[in-house]
Amino acid sequence: MSVQDAGTGLRVRKPARRRLKARDFEGYLFLLPWFLGLIVLTAGPLLSSLYLSFTRFDMLSMPQWLGLQNYIDLFTYDPSYRAALSVTLTYVVLGVPTNLAFALLVAVMMNQKVHGVGLFRGIYYLPSLLGGSVAIAVMWRQLFGGDGVINSFLAAFGIDAPNWISHPSYAIYTLIILHVWQFGSSMVIFLAGLQQIPRELYEAAEIDGASTMQKFWGVTIPMLTPVIFFNLILGVINSFQAFTSAYIISGGSGGPSDSTLFYTLYLYQEGFTRFHMGYASAMGWVLLVIIGAITALNFWGSRHWVFYGDN
Template identity: 50%
Template sequence: MSTRVVKENVEANITIRPVSKRSRAIKENLTGYAFISPFVIGFLAFTLIPIVMSLYLSFTNYNLFAAPKWIGLDNYVKMFTADPRYWQSLKVTIIYVFAGVPFRLIVALLIAILLNTASKAVGLYRTLFYLPSLIGGSVAVAIMWRNVFGDQGIVNIVLDMLGIPVVRWFGNPTAALWMLIFLAAWQFGSSMLIFLAGLKGIPKSYYEAASVDGANGLQQFFKITLPMLSPVILFNTVMQTISAFMTFVPAFIISKGTGGPLDGTLLYSLYLYLQGFEFFNMGYASAMAWIMLIIVGILTLIIFATSKFWVHYESEGGR
């Protein structure tokens, strides 16, 4: 029998089994899992597991040096009934948020409107105005701000030149808190850029039509700019509110980690840090963190719930 005939008979007897769809799908899934595994591992190790652990620790007495001891709701009871500094930190934070966030957003919007021009140097101005926010969370800026508002700082020098009584910013609790609020307002860069992007998205034809109808600049601002910019205002309000509740570095540096004077700058996050890493009450600090989460969540829900009365979406023809 020739070699050719033998080869044909062998090939005829070979059964080729195609790869099943299930095997191919498993292989493709494994490839996908391999690509997302860094994120999944990071999320589990640095987000989900710490969240679950902090919830557990909030029901324990834990000082970082001994095993946690289950105490139930004692941390929460102490927080609401036996810790006046907690209520002071909550009061200071609420004032800081409700005064600082609108102040920052107003400044950011005004600067964005000024920069919404066709000037050749507008790119440079945007960069310069954004720089404070870019480095705003640094220790160096907080130290600089402390020197600016010192007894012999530039602010008091200007007040003295204008004949206005100087302010002891570090001796008055109210003045010290407003110093932090001014710092928050100075770091308006991120909100400004978002507002600027929103302003660029408003059709110029609206303003042209309003001008033809005789509307002045103020009327155009309230009838066109604000309604069309309301979704952006909503976004900035939510993000800046969350960010304000987490403010830590300026209060820590300016008050030298004490929250003074007279706990006037004792922001919630600073007091949480003191409880956890100065007094080693990690269980109590975890309970404070969860209460902060609940407060921020409630405020966010309120903002979204009320947004239907003042946020205008062009695609829906108004709300």
């Protein structure tokens, strides 16, 4: 269909509305699997868990409405919940910065142009590729057990070491060491960031007489702050959701004395061992709020230390 333009006298073809609507329909049709996945696998269970968090639900009978009672019990009547929250915060506060620092150190070394560096990059990335697997957790249990490899090595020097994974004072630190050891993903991201730093900045610093450490703190770190921030956000979120290592090493109990009772492990115990699914749903939503609040706080604080090159 065409109409005559009043100014030029030329006939202008009007857009075919039917054709546009058909194209829109085709686009939505291609997006339909994603929308179905969002509704059925994400949004639906998410809203269901929100409702269940206000109920008593054992998965065998109909949910009974409790209002805010589950949330009240979390913070007032449940010492195990407070222990799980404390253990998880310790794991995040100590594990994430150490993991990032170690990953950055290795990334700087792997950024050198030396023969065979690609092989070493692959070797260092391998632990992260296997990270979260049951096999790695079992291996860690064999390393730090009472008669494990670590204690056998120390015994050769006459050192009588404790059973690291069964001692309340040391068990959490074996999991933190495991977390630090799986630094490969952060290392690869740091390595990509290091390779994007302009060489001219280092040359200018050298002309000014800067030492290697001065170039690192004055050039590398400021230019790498967006990558550090990105790894920090991912590290915090993933650490709050850590589960497999604590479950395998503690035998699913979170022991000894709740020293490895991670938040997600306690949530699993409440939901799938004791069948307190309403209570576990409340724990899940509190965890969501905690992660969201810490992430928002990190974004707010990033204005003061993250350098994007145009600010």
